[in-house]
C-alpha cells in the first residue's frame with residue numbers, strides 16, 4: 001500500500017514493466033502476464049454531530065501527530081465501510097453507534113504521505129450514539145468542538161465536518 005506504482009509484482013516478485021492500457025501507463029508483470037493495479041485505498045470516517053459541534057480526536061501517532069481529526073481508519077479486507085467506520089469510532093473515542101444509524105455524506109480522494117486515499121465520509125447524530133468520549137487507540141484526546149475552536153486541525157477533517165454539517 002504505497003503511493004507509487006509497484007516496481008515488483010506482489011504475487012511473484014518479478015520486476016514489472018511499463019505498459020500502456022486504457023490511455024494510462026500501468027505496470028505489467030511479464031511472468032504472470034497480468035497488470036499490477038495501482039488503486040486508492042478506502043478509509044472510513046464518521047462525523048458525530050452534536051448541533052454545530054462534532055467529535056474530534058487528537059492524533060497520537062504519525063502522520064499528523066497532535067492534529068485534530070475526524071475518527072476513522074483503514075478497512076479490514078472483508079469489512080463493510082459503515083461497519084469499519086463505527087469500529088474505528090469506538091476504538092478511538094469509546095463512542096458506539098450502529099452502522100445502520102450512519103448517513104453517507106460523500107466519497108472523496110486525497111493524497112497523504114504519497115498514499116492515494118479514498119475517504120468514505122459518514123455522519124451520525126450524537127443522540128443516535130452511546131457512550132462517553134474517552135481517548136482510545138491512536139488518540140491523545142477526544143472532544144466535541146467546532147473546527148474553529150481546535151488548533152491545529154487537519155484540512156481534510158474540516159472538509160469532512162463541513163460535508164456532514166451541511167448535508
Ligand SMILES: [Zn+2]
Nearest residue numbers: 009012029032
Ligand atoms: Zn508476477
